[in-house]
Amino acid sequence: MTKVNIMKKMPEKVIIPLKQHDGTACDPLVKKGDMVCEGQKIGECGVYNSASVHSSVSGEVISIEEAPHPNGNKVNSVIIQLSEEPECVDFNPKDVQDSELADFIKDAGIVEHYGFPTHMVLKPEGKKIDVVLVNATSSEWIGGHYDTPSQYSSQMLDALKLLMRASGASKGAIVLRNDDLESINAFDGLNYDGKPITVAPLVGKRKINYYFKDMSSDIVVVSQEHIYGKKILDLFTYNVTGRKVSFGCVPTDVGVAICSVKSAKALYDAVNAGKPYIETVVSVSGKVNNPQKILVKIGTTFKDVIEECGGYIGEPGKLIANGSITGVAQYTDEVPVSKTTTSIYVQSADEVVRGESVDCTHCARCVDVCPVNLIPSRIAAMSDQGRFDECRQMHIMNCVECGRCAAVCPSKIHVLQLIKYAKNSIEKAYEDLAPKESPANLKLGCGCSGGE
Amino acid sequence: MTFTISAPPHRKEAITFKKMTWAKVIALMPVVLLSVYLFGLPAIGLVIASILAAVVTEVAIQKAFNQKITIDDGSTILIGLMVAMIIPPEAPLWIPMIGSVFAIGIGKHAFGGIGSYVFNPVLAAWVFLSLAWWSIMSPLSYPQTTALSDLILETGAGHIAGVSPLALLIPGCILILLRYVEWRIPVSFFLTTILLAVLVGDSLSYVVLGVVLFGILFLATDTSSSPVTKNGRVIYGIVCGVLVVVYGHFANYVDAIFYGLFLANCVSSLIDNNTLPESYGTETFLQRKYKRILSKVPFKDRLEVLLND
Numbered sequence: 001m002t003k004v005n006i007m008k009k010m011p012e013k014v015i016i017p018l019k020q021h022d023g024t025a026c027d028p029l030v031k032k033g034d035m036v037c038e039g040q041k042i043g044e045c046g047v048y049n050s051a052s053v054h055s056s057v058s059g060e061v062i063s064i065e066e067a068p069h070p071n072g073n074k075v076n077s078v079i080i081q082l083s084e085e086p087e088c089v090d091f092n093p094k095d096v097q098d099s100e101l102a103d104f105i106k107d108a109g110i111v112e113h114y115g116f117p118t119h120m121v122l123k124p125e126g127k128k129i130d131v132v133l134v135n136a137t138s139s140e141w142i143g144g145h146y147d148t149p150s151q152y153s154s155q156m157l158d159a160l161k162l163l164m165r166a167s168g169a170s171k172g173a174i175v176l177r178n179d180d181l182e183s184i185n186a187f188d189g190l191n192y193d194g195k196p197i198t199v200a201p202l203v204g205k206r207k208i209n210y211y212f213k214d215m216s217s218d219i220v221v222v223s224q225e226h227i228y229g230k231k232i233l234d235l236f237t238y239n240v241t242g243r244k245v246s247f248g249c250v251p252t253d254v255g256v257a258i259c260s261v262k263s264a265k266a267l268y269d270a271v272n273a274g275k276p277y278i279e280t281v282v283s284v285s286g287k288v289n290n291p292q293k294i295l296v297k298i299g300t301t302f303k304d305v306i307e308e309c310g311g312y313i314g315e316p317g318k319l320i321a322n323g324s325i326t327g328v329a330q331y332t333d334e335v336p337v338s339k340t341t342t343s344i345y346v347q348s349a350d351e352v353v354r355g356e357s358v359d360c361t362h363c364a365r366c367v368d369v370c371p372v373n374l375i376p377s378r379i380a381a382m383s384d385q386g387r388f389d390e391c392r393q394m395h396i397m398n399c400v401e402c403g404r405c406a407a408v409c410p411s412k413i414h415v416l417q418l419i420k421y422a423k424n425s426i427e428k429a430y431e432d433l434a435p436k437e438s439p440a441n442l443k444l445g446c447g448c449s450g451g452e
Numbered sequence: 453m454t455f456t457i458s459a460p461p462h463r464k465e466a467i468t469f470k471k472m473t474w475a476k477v478i479a480l481m482p483v484v485l486l487s488v489y490l491f492g493l494p495a496i497g498l499v500i501a502s503i504l505a506a507v508v509t510e511v512a513i514q515k516a517f518n519q520k521i522t523i524d525d526g527s528t529i530l531i532g533l534m535v536a537m538i539i540p541p542e543a544p545l546w547i548p549m550i551g552s553v554f555a556i557g558i559g560k561h562a563f564g565g566i567g568s569y570v571f572n573p574v575l576a577a578w579v580f581l582s583l584a585w586w587s588i589m590s591p592l593s594y595p596q597t598t599a600l601s602d603l604i605l606e607t608g609a610g611h612i613a614g615v616s617p618l619a620l621l622i623p624g625c626i627l628i629l630l631r632y633v634e635w636r637i638p639v640s641f642f643l644t645t646i647l648l649a650v651l652v653g654d655s656l657s658y659v660v661l662g663v664v665l666f667g668i669l670f671l672a673t674d675t676s677s678s679p680v681t682k683n684g685r686v687i688y689g690i691v692c693g694v695l696v697v698v699y700g701h702f703a704n705y706v707d708a709i710f711y712g713l714f715l716a717n718c719v720s721s722l723i724d725n726n727t728l729p730e731s732y733g734t735e736t737f738l739q740r741k742y743k744r745i746l747s748k749v750p751f752k753d754r755l756e757v758l759l760n761d
């Protein structure tokens with residue numbers, strides 16, 4: 001069980017971005033010079049595609065300005081100088097009605113680590129959700145939080161129930177990774193609601209529907225292979241439920257809501273402890289003296305987190321948020337941990353990849369590693385020539401942006417960038433094409449019919 | 453503190469194209485050394501002349517077209533070496549030189565260089581030389597093919613590439629295990645050849661020659677002239693095997709391996725285009741048919757339970 005440490009030394013100031021998700025930025029509720037306390041709401045926005053932002057510490061607002069954000073842009077942020085005396089709003093357990101849960105989640109500021117506000121995943125406008133999945137395959141077990149493994153597993157199941165209540169879905173599943181024995185053992189044999197839980201593997205045609213029937217239960221725990229990447233949601237939906245998400249659609253279009261372990265836990269805490277989303281677990285690795293998993297307040301700068309982990313080893317060369325394969329390289333370490341930050345990785349100067357690309361030799365290594373059966377080399381070549389239509393015919397939209405193709409390429413071709421470039425161009429083309437408010441009964445770009 | 457900013461991925465495998473080609477060159481060294489032992493100095497002369505000619509041609513072409521000189525990536529040297537290996541050791545020195553000039557100039561650069569050529573330059577050179585100087589290109593002696601012990605050392609006959617099957621097989625397999633050479637083509641090629649040869653009744657010691665193994669492990673796996681799709685590579689291996697046995701059965705397997713591979717090169721892009729993978733979750737032809745039949749079956753409500761899984 002990897003232990004999660006709690007950050008001991010309080011930072012001097014925190015930078016809390018007013019936008020920590022895809023969607024509309026919040027308006028600040030405080031102004032310069034105000035005193036705030038821990039858990040106080042400092043940003044809110046009336047529209048649906050936004051989640052509130054809370055202060056994670058108590059102190060004085062020293063400014064509201066554009067500050068660096070780990071996604072590489074600058075975002076309007078509230079900068080708070082910590083006060084000597086920590087103050088905290090009262091956290092009380094809440095008794096929330098099912099119909100109010102979505103608003104409650106929005107209010108507690110819970111967002112998915114891939115950037116979507118959780119309430120929009122659970123209650124998308126105009127769509128109906130019938131299955132909720134908790135994806136525990138990408139985030140490692142955050143079991144270090146808990147005293148015993150069974151506490152983790154039963155809390156996850158409780159959280160799943162809350163998520164189902166919020167979305168109105170009748171069925172739910174927790175998806176584990178099949179090489180993550182710790183979690184599997186934590187769930188296997190657990191007695192929940194008088195029923196023993198068995199972790200079932202997803203193999204071949206046996207998707208969760210099979211297990212719902214087989215175990216005559218509305219809640220199942222399944223395991224599958226590890227897939228990673230930036231845009232795995234569509235593939236994940238298919239692997240787990242067998243529903244295919246077509247181009248231009250998202251899993252919610254086929255009635256599937258996917259939440260992460262982090263947001264499930266945040267919801268559990270919000271309901272049972274009344275605590276909004278103000279802290280998150282970040283794993284720090286690479287060239288730091290004391291790599292670890294650490295629970296930090298949102299808004300703590302990377303610099304403070306790394307100091308807590310013993311500081312850099314030598315001169316750092318590259319600082320990466322969210323993973324060495326797909327993450328974003330940072331230009332400064334004065335950038336805050338946000339709700340979507342899952343890891344910090346430091347490279348020394350000589351580890352930084354510098355390689356000149358040479359011609360593709362058709363060695364097919366990229367083909368062998370692609371988890372969704374694409375021909376990355378050919379797609380990259382097409383993208384380079386601007387032949388995006390042909391890229392589409394080669395199912396470029398299935399790419400989960402895992403970056404393996406670029407990592408294994410002996411010719412050091414920038415395969416992933418070329419693929420992303422083509423994907424963006426295709427998406428843009430469709431955005432322009434689809435009329436915002438279509439007068440005709442015609443739907444462009446979307447072929448989904450709400451699941452089969 | 454300055455941080456480097458660049459696009460992901462931030463970590464890559466250490467393997468490079470340069471390493472891969474040099475590894476192949478090194479893997480061929482045991483055979484070359486053995487051939488020097490068996491054939492004497494002419495073998496060294498052949499190799500040196502061939503590599504020199506290849507390098508000079510490459511530099512001349514890249515200078516003439518203002519390209520970056522890429523001798524250090526090893527591919528020119530590899531091509532030069534392989535050309536020397538498929539020429540009989542008795543041949544005069546100008547034969548490998550013309551061969552290398554043709555391989556680099558026409559086989560590689562005329563088609564657009566590394567990654568773009570359609571025919572393996574080594575095979576192209578072989579075809580060219582054989583058509584022009586057939587008498588010189590036929591080895592004085594073909595390998596003894598009576599005893600299976602020849603699998604270890606085919607004493608002093610044929611080409612450099614054929615002196616010792618074992619000395620090719622072991623480095624070749626190591627390359628495959630290290631993933632420097634991919635496995636699908638050689639495996640399916642090898643199995644098809646053996647299976648068909650047994651079926652048509654050719655003695656195995658007649659089939660498993662050094663040159664054949666050289667073809668399977670080093671010529672067929674040339675990346676530019678073989679398909680990239682997973683299924684395509686298996687099919688390509690099978691096509692190679694079939695062609696080689698067809699030629700070999702009616703003539704000899706030494707020439708068959710070169711001709712067979714050369715022809716297989718012609719169809720490799722065709723194979724590629726016809727084996728592009730479907731999107732995940734797409735039903736295959738058989739699944740579609742199966743569903744259609746089932747949808748016509750009455751009482752399908754009862755079958756629903758089965759179908760839903």
Ligand code: SF4
Pocket residue numbers: 229369370371372373374376398399400401402403404405406416419
């Ligand atoms: S194309 Fe590359 S980045 Fe996309 S899924 Fe395949 S291996 Fe991953």
Ligand code: SF4
Pocket residue numbers: 359360361362363364365366367376377405408409410411412413415
């Ligand atoms: S791994 Fe690189 S060199 Fe090999 S086929 Fe893919 S893109 Fe081309």
